[in-house]
Amino acid sequence: MQHIIDRFISYVTIDTESDPNSDTTPSTEKQWDLANKLVEELKNIGMQDVTIDENAYVMATLPSNVNYKIPVIGFISHFDTSPDYSGANVKPQIISNYNGEDIVLNKEKNIILSPEYFDDLLLYKGQTLITTDGTTLLGADDKAGITEIVTAMEYLIKNPHIKHGEIRVAFTPDEEIGRGAHKFNVKKFGADWAYTMDGSQVGELEYENFNAAGVTIKIKGKSVHPGYAKGKMVNSLLIANQFLSLLPKREVPQLTEGYQGFFHFYKIKGDIELTEIKGIIRDHDRDKFDAKKELLAQITDDLKENYGDEAITVEVKDQYYNMREKIEPVMHIVEIAEEAMRKVNVDPIIKPIRGGTDGSQLSYMGLPCPNIFAGGHNFHGKYEYVPVESMQKAIDVIVKIAELTASKYMK
Structure with a gap:
């Protein structure tokens, strides 16, 4: 030994x-x-x-x-x-x-x-x-x-x-x-x-094993003096928080096991004008995996209606199957x-x-x-x-x- x-x-x-x-x-x-x-x-x-x-x-x-x-x-x-x-x-x-x-x-x-x-x-x-x-x-x-x-x-x-x-x-x-x-x-x-x-x-x-994809979310805002910001400021940090809040609350690593998939966002960096979020999605079932990607696309589209087409970009890149x-x-x-x-x-x-x-x-x-x-x-x-x-x-x-x-x- x-x-x-x-x-x-x-x-x-x-x-x-x-x-x-x-x-x-x-x-x-x-x-x-x-x-x-x-x-x-x-x-x-x-x-x-x-x-x-x-x-x-x-x-x-x-x-x-x-x-x-x-x-x-x-x-x-x-x-x-x-x-x-x-x-x-x-x-x-x-x-x-x-x-x-x-x-x-x-x-x-x-x-x-x-x-x-x-x-x-x-x-x-x-x-x-x-x-x-x-x-x-x-x-x-x-x-x-x-x-x-x-x-x-x-x-x-x-x-x-x-x-x-x-x-x-x-x-x-x-x-x-x-x-x-x-x-x-x-x-x-x-x-x-x-x-x-x-x-x-x-x-x-x-x-x-999981079907796996990496996710990068970029959110653009507009910085204005806070004392004169009404109707003008767009805070990318708050939009990022809104984006994450729209994901299923229980589909996270710490609450899943076995064949249950999840979203996992592990890094966020930003300020008023630009916030970037890094994450992954995982699921053993290919249909559920695809549904997770579709949900990200739907949330993106919904938020764009409020903040404009240029405000949010989401890149989802498949990693393995x-x-x-x-x-x-x-x-x-x-x-x-x-x-x-x-x-x-x-x-x-x-x-x-x-x-x-x-x-x-x-x-x-x-x-x-x-x-x-x-x-x-x-x-x-x-x-x-x-x-x-x-x-x-x-x-x-x-x-x-x-x-x-x-x-x-x-x-």
């Missing part, structure tokens, strides 16, 4: 935060640091055809060790971390034999990881947890996934008696800003199907993963992703790609943690998927 811990820590202590405001790939130069490290590590463990392209996409091959034809399968994780919280100077803490009580992440700042608030912690009593020090995120999303893929490949190389077909692995930049699959070369990757190791709780197996329609025709790839979990004593938790992964876009690019747990919790913030035993289970699942795929195509 120490081998897993050491590898994971070597990844998370490299800052790879992505930047949504950058137009380069990768979006931050520092992502190259881990990408290049992974290239060398893949070569050192014995992987073949190790490549890194001009956009920092890393790919490698584990050749088949059987003499019959098996579909080529892949495993994918991303190496960037979310810009929602700092990924610089990560100082992981190791909690051995977790006792089920509060964990003091940072005594000086009184930052506590408590099972009273994060009750999932109680699933891992007696296990080894890796946490933050309360000042950064951890980066288990998705460096736990990278750790699991590399370690599983290393295990298969060292244990050639485990029969498997050709396996391709890939590590991508910029997933956290929605671009992880944008420059992924599916043809070069050459797999029949793949799995992203990017889920959370041990056992998660997901082949449904529910991969379910691409996975259902090849459900055997989900069934193999489910069987693999059961064979290594993991109870599958099959549920929709309330988010997206590289796999959602890759599925529409011709690479069906369900998502498997990586083991971490509380992603994108200072309360992030991962049980080492969950990472070991993910490694076991990867190995078992490879083994099962080979056995199912044995002649």
